[in-house]
Amino acid sequence: MADSCISILKLLISMKKEEIQRGIDQIEHAPQLTEKLKEMQKDINRLKKENEELQQNRKSADRVDYSHAFTEKKLKEKEKELANTKQELDDANNRLSKLMGRKMTHNNPAIADLSDFNRPEKLGQRYSELYDNQWTDAFGTLQEDPSFEDDTQILDMLLKVLVNAMDFCKTNAEFHKRNITNTLLMRDDEACQLTSTQSKLIKDVMKVTAPESGMRLFEKYRSKLGRKNDRYSRYALLITPYLQECFSICWLMCVQDPPVVFGSLPKNGAAFDKNAYKEYTQSGTTIDFVVWPAMFLFQGGNVLCKGVAQGKYDSYARKHEEHMRSRDTRSPGRSKTPAYGSHSTNGEDNIRSRGTLDLQSTTMQSSRSYHWRDRYSEDRIPQYILDNFEMYVRLYPANDRKVQEEMGRDNYFRCVEYFRQKGYF
Numbered sequence: 374m375a376d377s378c379i380s381i382l383k384l385l386i387s388m389k390k391e392e393i394q395r396g397i398d399q400i401e402h403a404p405q406l407t408e409k410l411k412e413m414q415k416d417i418n419r420l421k422k423e424n425e426e427l428q429q430n431r432k433s434a435d436r437v438d439y440s441h442a443f444t445e446k447k448l449k450e451k452e453k454e455l456a457n458t459k460q461e462l463d464d465a466n467n468r469l470s471k472l473m474g475r476k477m478t479h480n481n482p483a484i485a486d487l488s489d490f491n492r493p494e495k496l497g498q499r500y501s502e503l504y505d506n507q508w509t510d511a512f513g514t515l516q517e518d519p520s521f522e523d524d525t526q527i528l529d530m531l532l533k534v535l536v537n538a539m540d541f542c543k544t545n546a547e548f549h550k551r552n553i554t555n556t557l558l559m560r561d562d563e564a565c566q567l568t569s570t571q572s573k574l575i576k577d578v579m580k581v582t583a584p585e586s587g588m589r590l591f592e593k594y595r596s597k598l599g600r601k602n603d604r605y606s607r608y609a610l611l612i613t614p615y616l617q618e619c620f621s622i623c624w625l626m627c628v629q630d631p632p633v634v635f636g637s638l639p640k641n642g643a644a645f646d647k648n649a650y651k652e653y654t655q656s657g658t659t660i661d662f663v664v665w666p667a668m669f670l671f672q673g674g675n676v677l678c679k680g681v682a683q684g685k686y687d688s689y690a691r692k693h694e695e696h697m698r699s700r701d702t703r704s705p706g707r708s709k710t711p712a713y714g715s716h717s718t719n720g721e722d723n724i725r726s727r728g729t730l731d732l733q734s735t736t737m738q739s740s741r742s743y744h745w746r747d748r749y750s751e752d753r754i755p756q757y758i759l760d761n762f763e764m765y766v767r768l769y770p771a772n773d774r775k776v777q778e779e780m781g782r783d784n785y786f787r788c789v790e791y792f793r794q795k796g797y798f
Contacts, residue, residue: 404736486500491583491625493670498676500668503618504681508665511615528664534609534616535666539635541594541624546627548580549586553578558666579628587624591617626668633677635666650682656781657684755785762788 443681508531515527553575555561567575579586595613597605609616626633635651639660651662660682668681731757761780769775777785 385752489580491580493629494623496625496629496633497668499618499622500678503615504624504665507615507618508611511612514612518608525662528662530605530608531612531615532664532666533605534612535619535623536619536635537605537609538594538616539626542590542620542623542627545590546624546632550575550579573630575792576628576630577600580630583625583628587621590624591620594620631671634669634672635678636669638666638681645682645684648679649676650680652781653681653683654781654783655684656779656784657686659685661685754791758784759788759791 388640511531512527515521515523521527521530557575567720595610595616598609639646639650643660645656645658645660650663652757653664661684663680663682665681667676668678669675670677676693758780762776762784765776765779769779780788
């Protein structure tokens with residue numbers, strides 16, 4: 374019993390010693406723990422500070438993001454507002470430009486709208502091509518009809534087709550304008566007074582819709598010709614491509630502002646105006662008959678496309694011919710022009726030296742309604758025509774086309790055939 378108590382006491386004493394030793398060890402290590410505790414406290418404080426800074430940065434970032442989003446929103450609004458303002462400014466400038474353009478171009482053909490494919494200059498080109506292409510084809514078609522006794526009747530028919538188409542287009546252009554005016558203003562009176570702006574807008578509407586309205590109007594015109602069934606209508610419908618192009622050009626002429634017009638047809642014996650007309654097959658100082666009317670920018674305006682007319686010489690030219698023939702009766706020893714059949718001058722030497730006349734190509738160009746060799750090989754050529762031929766050959770020794778233009782195709786080929794028969798070509 375005593376032994377067990379002693380053992381227990383010893384055990385308690387050893388445990389107490391260990392506890393005391395641990396206390397002593399802790400006391401010995403207390404400074405180190407204190408330092409460690411201080412370092413840990415510092416770390417804690419630093420982490421708290423960093424955490425606070427991060428929180429502040431996060432709040433600042435949120436404010437920046439919000440501010441950035443707000444700024445972007447405002448920027449987009451300003452950009453949209455600026456775009457709207459620019460569009461309004463452009464619209465205002467366009468309206469002002471159109472208004473000024475209408476005021477400048479109203480009844481002022483000197484200012485052309487280059488965006489208009491049917492402006493007067495283009496119509497002049499189409500009119501020239503009409504004569505070169507559809508007119509030539511129509512002439513060949515009518516030549517095959519035996520009811521035409523000569524080429525003059527064919528020329529009259531082709532000219533009548535053009536003139537009648539223009540008359541029909543003029544009448545319907547006025548009617549079309551009156552209908553548009555009454556529809557827009559909801560009025561039925563014909564004496565309606567329009568302002569310059571209203572008049573310009575109505576003319577612009579007519580110009581813009583002219584191609585479509587012209588096609589429908591042509592169908593109406595063709596139906597009208599078909600119902601008539603007279604000689605003119607039958608032949609006009611026989612050459613429909615020519616008729617349609619004539620009608621299209623005439624309609625576009627009538628809707629211009631101011632209208633493009635054909636010149637009045639000169640009467641027989643009127644002076645030949647080379648500024649407005651080209652020779653057909655015969656040159657001269659006066660007009661025999663008109664083949665193709667001249668086109669003018671407006672009534673009394675500049676020539677857009679020259680017409681074609683047959684020329685003839687007046688009494689003065691005939692006197693000149695008689696005077697030139699009288700030179701053949703002068704006494705020997707005086708300078709004179711040789712008689713017909715013995716024509717030999719320096720001009721003929723020049724003609725002989727040319728020897729390179731493109732007779733094949735020029736013959737093809739002149740064979741629209743006749744063969745020049747068959748027509749003129751037996752005709753007597755007036756002396757003054759031979760003299761003019763010699764003069765132009767000397768003036769233009771290497772330009773046969775220029776000689777032809779100066780003399781006219783008819784006289785040119787008469788002289789060419791004459792000198793061919795004399796052996797100069």
